[in-house]
Amino acid sequence: xxxxxxxxxxxxxxxxxxxxxxxxxxxxxxxxxxxxxxxxxxxxxxxxxxxxxxxxxxxxxxxxxxxxxxxxxxxxxxxxxxxxxxxxxxxxxxxxxxxxxxxxxxxxxxxxxxxxxxxxxxxxxxxxxxxxxxxxxxxxxxxxxxxxxxxxxxxxxxxxxxxxxxxxxxxxxxxxxxxxxxxxxxxxxxxxxxxxxxxxxxxxxxxxxxxxxxxxxxxxxxxxxxxxxxxxxxxxxxxxxxxxxxxxxxxxxxxxxxxxxxxxxxxxxxxxxxxxxxxxxxxxxxxxxxxxxxxxxxxxxxxxxxxxxxxxxxxxxxxxxxxxxxxxxxxxxxxxxxxxxxxxxxxxxxxxxxxxxxxxxxxxxxxxxxxxxxxxxxxxxxxxxxxxxxxxxxxxxxxxxxxxxxxxxxxxxxxxxxxxx
Numbered sequence: 001x002x003x004x005x006x007x008x009x010x011x012x013x014x015x016x017x018x019x020x021x022x023x024x025x026x027x028x029x030x031x032x033x034x035x036x037x038x039x040x041x042x043x044x045x046x047x048x049x050x051x052x053x054x055x056x057x058x059x060x061x062x063x064x065x066x067x068x069x070x071x072x073x074x075x076x077x078x079x080x081x082x083x084x085x086x087x088x089x090x091x092x093x094x095x096x097x098x099x100x101x102x103x104x105x106x107x108x109x110x111x112x113x114x115x116x117x118x119x120x121x122x123x124x125x126x127x128x129x130x131x132x133x134x135x136x137x138x139x140x141x142x143x144x145x146x147x148x149x150x151x152x153x154x155x156x157x158x159x160x161x162x163x164x165x166x167x168x169x170x171x172x173x174x175x176x177x178x179x180x181x182x183x184x185x186x187x188x189x190x191x192x193x194x195x196x197x198x199x200x201x202x203x204x205x206x207x208x209x210x211x212x213x214x215x216x217x218x219x220x221x222x223x224x225x226x227x228x229x230x231x232x233x234x235x236x237x238x239x240x241x242x243x244x245x246x247x248x249x250x251x252x253x254x255x256x257x258x259x260x261x262x263x264x265x266x267x268x269x270x271x272x273x274x275x276x277x278x279x280x281x282x283x284x285x286x287x288x289x290x291x292x293x294x295x296x297x298x299x300x301x302x303x304x305x306x307x308x309x310x311x312x313x314x315x316x317x318x319x320x321x322x323x324x325x326x327x328x329x330x331x332x333x334x335x336x337x338x339x340x341x342x343x344x345x346x347x348x349x350x351x352x353x354x355x356x357x358x359x360x361x362x363x364x365x366x367x368x369x370x371x372x373x374x375x376x377x378x379x380x381x382x383x384x385x386x387x388x389x390x391x392x393x394x395x396x397x398x399x400x401x402x403x404x405x406x407x408x409x410x411x412x413x414x415x416x417x418x419x420x421x
Contacts, residue, residue, distance in 0.1 A: 019055035022048040050085060063089040063289075067281045086282045088289040091122040098123060104411045110311040111415040112344045116304050119294050123411050130415040133346040136382035139324040141370045142314075142351040144340070146332035148172060149360045153332045156190050156272025167198050170271055171207035173330055173360050178215045178245055180367050181326070183263035184238040185215065185245045188313040190272040192222065192249050198271075199247070211245065220248040227253055238264050250274035250309050254316075261319035267326035267367075268317045273333050274309045275302055307342040314347070318417065321383060324374040326367060332357075346417040 026048040030041060038045075053064060069082045087093075097104055111117060114130050133140075147153050148169030153160070160166050178185055189195035199219070202208050211217055216237045218230040230246070231254070237244035248254040251274065260268070276283050290296040310329070317325030327347065333339050335357045340348070355366065 017055070019051045021052070022055075023052040053085060063087065063092060065285050067285055069281050084282070086285060088286050089293075090120055094121050094123075098411065105414070106411060107414045109315055109346070109415065109417045110308050110344060111413070112308070112311065113304060113342050114413060114415055116296070116300070117413060119296055120290075125411045125413040127412040127414070129413075130345045131417075132349050133417045134386045135321065136379065136386045137324075137374075138350060139321075139374070140318055140327060140347065140350045141325075141366065142327040142329065142347055142355060143358055143363050143366060144334045144351075144356045145173060145328060145330045145360060145363050146335050146357045147359045151359060155331050155333060156194065157333070161194065162197075164201065167201045168205060168207075169360070170198060170330065171202045171205060171211075173328075173363075174245070174269065175207060175210050175214075176360055176364055177267060177269065177328065177367065178211060178243075180364055181267050181371060183243055183266045184234065184260060185243075185267045185269065186254070186260050186265055186316060187245060187247050187269040187271060188250050188255060188274070189247070190250055190274045191277075192252075194272075195219075195247060195249055214243065216242055216244040218244060218246045220246070220252055220254050224253065231258065235264060250313050255309070255313045258316065259319050260316045261323055265317040265325055266371075267328060268314045269328045269330055270310050270313050272331050273306050273339070274313070275306045278302070303339065303342060307339065311344050311347060315344075315417075321386065322378055326370060328363070344415055344417070346415075 023045075026041075026045065030038065035041065065086050065088055067084055067086050069084065106117070112130060114128055118125055118128075145154065148165075149172060150165070150169065152165050152169060154166050154169050154173070156166075174187060189198070199208070202211075208217065216234075218234045218237075220227050220230065234244045234246050246254070246260075250270070259265075278284075287298045287301060290301055291298060314327040314329070317323075317327060329340075340351065340356075343351070358366070
């Protein structure tokens with residue numbers, strides 16, 4: 001405290017204006033001095049970046065918070081407190097775009113529920129629309145498995161997470177699906193810790209040994225190099241015809257930007273609902289901020305975020321008009337309307353009532369029928385019926401399209417699958 005008091009009285013730290021330019025001035029100084037080894041100045045650069053953010057957003061509503069996480073270590077059981085500067089307002093990132101450009105188009109395949117984005121990013125959309133998938137065949141089959149073959153409910157709820165019966169059913173689901181589907185399969189878990197726990201139990205139960213009889217098994221880790229090597233070997237196994245299953249984690253590297261098109265991903269299994277860790281101090285601070293300033297309820301945001309992540313995971317399986325794949329949601333909570341209604345429209349259009357509340361045996365029947373149907377040759381005439389030719393595009397009225405979409409400027413918010421782009 002004495003050190004901080006002396007710094008405040010003997011320097012200009014009490015004034016925020018000089019600190020706003022700390023990062024830019026440091027960068028300019030390093031360029032002027034022609035410093036080549038910038039690694040030596042990383043720590044100083046981080047400090048300059050830190051104070052610039054603090055001083056820039058120090059007035060008005062507090063959009064940043066300094067938060068200490070008691071256990072920021074990635075090693076289970078190890079205590080490693082971490083102090084971090086957390087941004088509570090995501091609209092800060094996109095605000096410069098709205099100021100610079102008259103018309104902004106925000107589009108993705110996983111924006112549902114779409115009405116929350118204007119609140120989170122603080123803008124008024126001129127056009128807000130969620131599209132169906134234009135397809136010539138039912139190339140997606142979403143299934144909601146709520147119970148195992150023994151009729152016991154499956155879920156990753158806190159009370160059920162350590163249940164041996166649930167873990168056994170999850171393992172049996174994966175073994176049965178890998179036996180029924182050729183080529184590559186990707187399975188997502190809600191967290192690294194849960195994946196490690198359930199894999200250990202599967203090994204004790206002998207389920208991993210059963211799994212390796214039909215597929216090679218690859219696992220995502222927190223190490224980027226190891227995960228990249230595992231992905232390369234996974235693709236080789238799929239190319240060779242041996243088939244493979246890749247065990248991954250929602251919010252991990254694989255769920256964010258890796259595509260499993262064609263035979264690399266004939267099915268994606270989402271074990272559980274990927275909610276964020278609700279005891280995180282950063283998440284608690286953000287939830288309080290959203291409730292106070294934007295009137296977004298805690299449970300609404302948590303459901304929105306979890307279902308968006310689930311859709312992003314299962315969306316890895318479909319990448320083109322001729323592609324096909326299964327989307328398997330293995331948790332009884334997906335059968336509830338308040339959960340599944342938050343999935344994108346292009347997934348819901350294929351999710352029939354008969355595909356909800358399934359046991360493992362019932363799901364296997366649907367899976368085998370879908371695999372036989374998708375194994376038929378592609379009907380090229382039917383494929384052309386859902387594609388626009390150059391002449392058809394030219395016949396469209398560009399002036400009318402411009403008036404409807406752009407208007408007098410503003411933002412356009414659309415949700416569409418990758419196959420529609």
